[in-house]
Amino acid sequence: MSTEAVKVGLLGVGTVGGGVLKTIRLQQQKLSERLGRPVEIVKALVRDPGKKRTVELDHDLITTRFEEVLKSDVDIVVEVMGGVEPAYEYVRALIEKGCHIVTANKELLARHGTELIQLANRHQVQLAYEASVAGGIPILGVLRQFLRTNDISSVSGILNGTTNFILTQMEQAKLPYHEALKQAQELGYAEADPSSDVEGWDALYKSYILAQLVFGEALPLNQARRRGIDSLHLGQLTLAHELGYRIKLLAQATKAEGGVQLSVSPTLLPLDHPLAQVQGADNAVQVSGNIVGDLLFMGKGAGELPTASAVVEDLAYLLTQRFSPHPLWRERQGNHGVGKEGTWSFVYLESTGLQGTPEQILHFLNLGGVSIAKQRIQYDWANVLRIGVIARGFTDEHRAALQRDFGIQTDVFPVISRGEEQDILGAKGREVDGKEIHFGY
Structure with a gap:
């Protein structure tokens, strides 16, 4: 075994950076045996050197100046500082110097990955990013293996643990959104500014990376x-559940005739769907391949040690592989925001100043060409009327007419079925014009 250490620089010693340090120290013997060399942290860039941290770090290794990291004799730099700036500037400079990069920064990759990969190829350095998607689930490595033999048609899943925890608490504990968010913040699942999570950006960045791979x-x-979960409320989750579905923030990357489609949206999944069973802060990724079929991967999607585990695995992988150019990423323009004609949706209607009966509203939709498979109607103590229907053919014209003629506010969510119309229609109910309609007064 060589006594010369692998010299590692660290950009950021927050939650994940601290976890990386702990993991390297805990697994030092195993890493040394696997790599044939010990691993040594030689520089750590921080914003506040006096900040109390969960892991001890020698004072002479800490710096607040990136130039000291750049000038140090590092082999690999681990970037876990987050955000686009100054991370983008730092990573560019390190690649140009010839340093291998391991990053957990999904926003950086989603916004500048095409450029950084080209730059890394030009300078013949590795850019590894397993930790940027789904934390401790090694989904990127698994997908690389599948791509050798499978044509993958879609990758979808629950890619944000914060929002999944919030939705779980809303459903199970009947907490309003803001109370569930506060609980997530108190437990460390959500940041003080949770906008990237709850507005769907975090999951979108990860979907983008999955699509490129x-x-x-x-x-x-x-x-x-x-679309995020910040406008969801208990009435919507309750009616969806009564109809046999659970709302999850679903991220999807699919290949269709028109090109690659990307979407992040609160989506109704049948209660027995595998992704509907994922609760708390866990993540899950479902992969559909032409040979392997559908596979589901579940695990901790965030946190100190799951993400750190992926970072250190990337670090070890880079040190055992010879350089080979990374497949280039491309962005292709397109307009893929419209769902397929005839797909089912969950239409949620709510009114406090109803100008008609529920029967009149449903009759209006029927006359307007909206096919309704299931419905539930609910009045609460404040005399708020809520109607949830599984329907297709609902348009913006229907939305405007309901507001104008009945004083009803509407919201529409996608529905994932099991592929057969009968699965949505169910086995009960009465048939009207060839369709089964359920009544839940």
């Missing part, structure tokens, strides 16, 4: 469909 291209971020 699997399909070699993705839509620009501004063309992907993105």
Whole structure:
């Protein structure tokens, strides 16, 4: 075994950076045996050198100046500082110097990955990013293996543990959104500014990375469909559950005739769907391949040690592999924001000043060409009427007419079925014009 250490620089010693330090120290013997060399942290860039941290670090290794990291004799730099700036500037400079990079920064990759990969190839350095998607689930490595034999048609899943925890608490504990968010913040699942999580950005960044890996291209971020959970409330979750579904923030990357589609949206999943069973802060990724079929991967999607585990695995992998150019990423323009004609949706209607009966509203929808498979109607103590229907053919014209003629506010969510219309219609109910309709007064 060589006595010369692998010299590692660290950009950021927050939650994940501290976890990386702990993991390297805990697994030092195993890493040394696997790599044939010990691993040594030689520089750590921090914003506040006096901040109390969960892991001890020698004072002479800490710096607040990136130039000291750049000038140090490092072999690999681990970037876990987050955000686009100054991380982008730092990573560029390190690649140009010839340093291998391991990063957990999904926003950086989603916004600048195409450029950084080209730059890394030009300078013949590795850019590894397993920890950027789904934390401790080694999904990127698994997908690389599948791509050797499978044509993958879609990668979808629950890619944000914060929002999944919030939705779980809303459903199970009947907490309003803001109370569930506060609980997530108190437990450390959500940041003080949770906007990236609850507005769907975090999951979109991860979907973008998955699409680039699997399909070699993705839509620009501004063309992907993105909706978070910050406007959801208990009434919607309750009616969805009564209809046999659970709302999850579902991220999807699919290959269709029109190109790659990216979307992040609260979506109704049948209660027995594998992704509907994922609770708390866990993540899950479902992969569909032409040979392997559907596979589901579950695990901790965030946190100190799961993400650190992925970072250190990337670090070890780079040191045991010879350089080979990374497949280039591409962005392809397109307009893929419209769902397929005839797909089912969950239409949620709510009114406090009803100008008609529930029967009149449903009759209006029927006359307007909206096919309704299931429905539930609910009045609460404040005389708020809520109607939830599984329907297709609902349009913006229907939405405007309901507001104008009945004083009803509407919201529409996608529905994932099991592929057969009968699965949505169910086995009960009465048939009207060839369709089964359920009544839940």
